[in-house]
Amino acid sequence: MRHVLRGVVLFLLLALTLPATAGPASGQDSGRPVVRVGTEGTYPPFSFHDPRTQELTGYDIEVVEAIAEKAGWRLEFVETQWDAVFPALDAGRVDLIANQVSVNDERQARYGMSDTYTYSRGVVVRRTGDESIKSLADIRGRTTAQSSTSNWAGVARDAGARVEAVEGFAQAAALLAQGRVDAIVNDNIAVLDYLASTGSTEVEIAGDAGQETSEQALAFREGDQALREQANRAISALKADGTLREISQRYFQADVSVPGGGDADLSGGRGQRGTWEVVGATAWPMFVGLVKVTIPLTALSFAIGLTLALFVALARISNHRVLSGLARAFISLIRGTPLLLQLFIVFYGLPQLGLKFSPFAAALIAFSLNVAGYAAEVVRSAILSVPKGQFEAAAAIGLDYPLTLRRIVLPQAARTAVPPLSNTLISLLKDTSLGSVVLLTELFRESQLAAAESNEFLALYAFAGLYYWIICVGLSAAQKRLETRLSRYVTS
Amino acid sequence: MTDTTEHPAAPRIEVRGLEKAFGDTPVLRGVDFETPRGTSTVLLGPSGSGKTTVLRSLNALETPDSGIIRIDDVEVDFARLPAGRAGRREGVRLRAQSGMVFQSHNLFPHRTVLGNVIEGPVIAQGRPREEAVADAKALLDQVGLADRADAYPAQLSGGQQQRVGIARALALKPRVVLFDEPTSALDPELVGEVLAVIKDLAATGWTMVVVTHEIRFAEQVADQVLFLDGGVIVERGSSAQVIGDPREERTRRFLTRVLGPG
Numbered sequence: 001m002r003h004v005l006r007g008v009v010l011f012l013l014l015a016l017t018l019p020a021t022a023g024p025a026s027g028q029d030s031g032r033p034v035v036r037v038g039t040e041g042t043y044p045p046f047s048f049h050d051p052r053t054q055e056l057t058g059y060d061i062e063v064v065e066a067i068a069e070k071a072g073w074r075l076e077f078v079e080t081q082w083d084a085v086f087p088a089l090d091a092g093r094v095d096l097i098a099n100q101v102s103v104n105d106e107r108q109a110r111y112g113m114s115d116t117y118t119y120s121r122g123v124v125v126r127r128t129g130d131e132s133i134k135s136l137a138d139i140r141g142r143t144t145a146q147s148s149t150s151n152w153a154g155v156a157r158d159a160g161a162r163v164e165a166v167e168g169f170a171q172a173a174a175l176l177a178q179g180r181v182d183a184i185v186n187d188n189i190a191v192l193d194y195l196a197s198t199g200s201t202e203v204e205i206a207g208d209a210g211q212e213t214s215e216q217a218l219a220f221r222e223g224d225q226a227l228r229e230q231a232n233r234a235i236s237a238l239k240a241d242g243t244l245r246e247i248s249q250r251y252f253q254a255d256v257s258v259p260g261g262g263d264a265d266l267s268g269g270r271g272q273r274g275t276w277e278v279v280g281a282t283a284w285p286m287f288v289g290l291v292k293v294t295i296p297l298t299a300l301s302f303a304i305g306l307t308l309a310l311f312v313a314l315a316r317i318s319n320h321r322v323l324s325g326l327a328r329a330f331i332s333l334i335r336g337t338p339l340l341l342q343l344f345i346v347f348y349g350l351p352q353l354g355l356k357f358s359p360f361a362a363a364l365i366a367f368s369l370n371v372a373g374y375a376a377e378v379v380r381s382a383i384l385s386v387p388k389g390q391f392e393a394a395a396a397i398g399l400d401y402p403l404t405l406r407r408i409v410l411p412q413a414a415r416t417a418v419p420p421l422s423n424t425l426i427s428l429l430k431d432t433s434l435g436s437v438v439l440l441t442e443l444f445r446e447s448q449l450a451a452a453e454s455n456e457f458l459a460l461y462a463f464a465g466l467y468y469w470i471i472c473v474g475l476s477a478a479q480k481r482l483e484t485r486l487s488r489y490v491t492s
Numbered sequence: 493m494t495d496t497t498e499h500p501a502a503p504r505i506e507v508r509g510l511e512k513a514f515g516d517t518p519v520l521r522g523v524d525f526e527t528p529r530g531t532s533t534v535l536l537g538p539s540g541s542g543k544t545t546v547l548r549s550l551n552a553l554e555t556p557d558s559g560i561i562r563i564d565d566v567e568v569d570f571a572r573l574p575a576g577r578a579g580r581r582e583g584v585r586l587r588a589q590s591g592m593v594f595q596s597h598n599l600f601p602h603r604t605v606l607g608n609v610i611e612g613p614v615i616a617q618g619r620p621r622e623e624a625v626a627d628a629k630a631l632l633d634q635v636g637l638a639d640r641a642d643a644y645p646a647q648l649s650g651g652q653q654q655r656v657g658i659a660r661a662l663a664l665k666p667r668v669v670l671f672d673e674p675t676s677a678l679d680p681e682l683v684g685e686v687l688a689v690i691k692d693l694a695a696t697g698w699t700m701v702v703v704t705h706e707i708r709f710a711e712q713v714a715d716q717v718l719f720l721d722g723g724v725i726v727e728r729g730s731s732a733q734v735i736g737d738p739r740e741e742r743t744r745r746f747l748t749r750v751l752g753p754g
Binding site: 387389390392393395397398403407408412489490 | 584594596598599600601602603611612615645646661
């Protein structure tokens, strides 16, 4: 028990230092300000991971890197789903968004938009051969798949479509190919890239979504004038010296940084890869996500959660009215609300009270509290399952309450508690995949990134599942051994 | 056993005016008695008479509503017991004077026989482990279980378990040993071995208070018999007197019921 406690204390210390080490490192060129860039990382060819190097790259990434070069910033990329990227900007987790943010009135009013660096047009995508959809007018009353807060979702809604919310273009294309939605409205370049890189013949471009070109720019917080002005000066300079044109030509065989710069052609683009090639290239990053994030997060959350659970359980069974009421309320709240919501409250909600945590720390807090809520009831019933005579005998030989718990009651309660606690641990391991929505690059997020880039949903998700399953099999085996060990004194 | 009492002639246990109610039901209605050093007191009485509550009060497992209990130099006045932590500390001081043997032995199932016996001395009393182990082995020898020190309780018979329970109580080096119906949970053929151990203890000068239904055993071991009914001591005296020639009608009725007529 003592070395367990020591371990927990160590974990807690480690957890406290994590936000500090996860923050921007102040290196030798600390004179340059650190600017954090929010981007999807799953929106090729604008923001994605190069399948060969796993490095974040893309048109928007190269543009913002060129801007940083001119403006003298040091960049730090924060990858998140599209629908979480503006909340991240609002919460001060990122300083700007580089992700083909289309300029519209609403965004102009709420955010500081930079000068335009991409001119594109929207297209309507349909299942190949679906002649019922030829233009934007035809999606009235039909269903489209969009990132719910994207500009294109607005265009689709205005055209009278029902919008099904998705997390990225690859997912939207999959839904369309499967017949679950009727169309997608999106940027023509993103669609061309998808077609070229996946070789998909299941979906095709039906036509333009309206006449106007749309303009994409960097988004800043409204008050962040200085940063935006630095960006605008850099964009002008990059346009003047031909850097933007050069980047654009490389990606699109056309200059999208000016209006009417030619039709993008991505047919010679990133090329296709076989399923096994994709899985093979992703196996390692997924493993790293597993070892560096999923497993430590699971182990730490469980250790902290279990420690909290013990105190909550003791409070719950104590005669102290206030303590037991608080414990009851805590358990009720944790069990009565979704884990995803708890995670969002810690990560997106608490910063509004000035409490900002790194993604790992936020996930650690949310998962630990969640484990505490569930495990407290397990621990409570395990303690109550120990016969009253054991408490009396312990008192009679002179043990006080803490010693009675530690030496007499908890070792016996452990026998009852191990099977249900193992369930909690196994659930927790899998629940950490929710960390993917709070900017945490764990195992599942790695498979998402790769799937968005390659369209190999089945193979990649199945492979990620294999990783989870193997760890769970190991945990089940450990549970069995522990149960045997704890039962050695019971003769049947 | 050394005696630290200032007045060697004073009784080891003194109980005065013990009263307790569970809710509206009174279980003790003024119990007084004394137990001289080195003697055995047996509490007899029908179930619900309050005898177990008296015994558990001596070990502070029950808190009387009022009355005084003194064991050697520790005296607790329950009517003046402070609330909260200070009151609990009083109970702990009283409890440290006695060792308790439970009806259902309450051994710690996850500890070996030796582990059960040394838990109190080493963990609660902070005595050196080697010393406690040596003492424990001597005690196990005394109760006839020297060869089972490494067994777990579940591997022992009921009688053996209860003898471990006795060794565990003695290991605390208490002033008084309390027995709460030590043979009631045992199969009849196992009762004898436990009673033999207790008789042996009485013979070697331990001060004991025993709640039991074994009348023949009480006759042999008791220096003093208290017969309780309805929360009061109805009759008291030597075993020859109370068991052999009871004066009170209630005592007689009880003995007849337990022993059978004749």
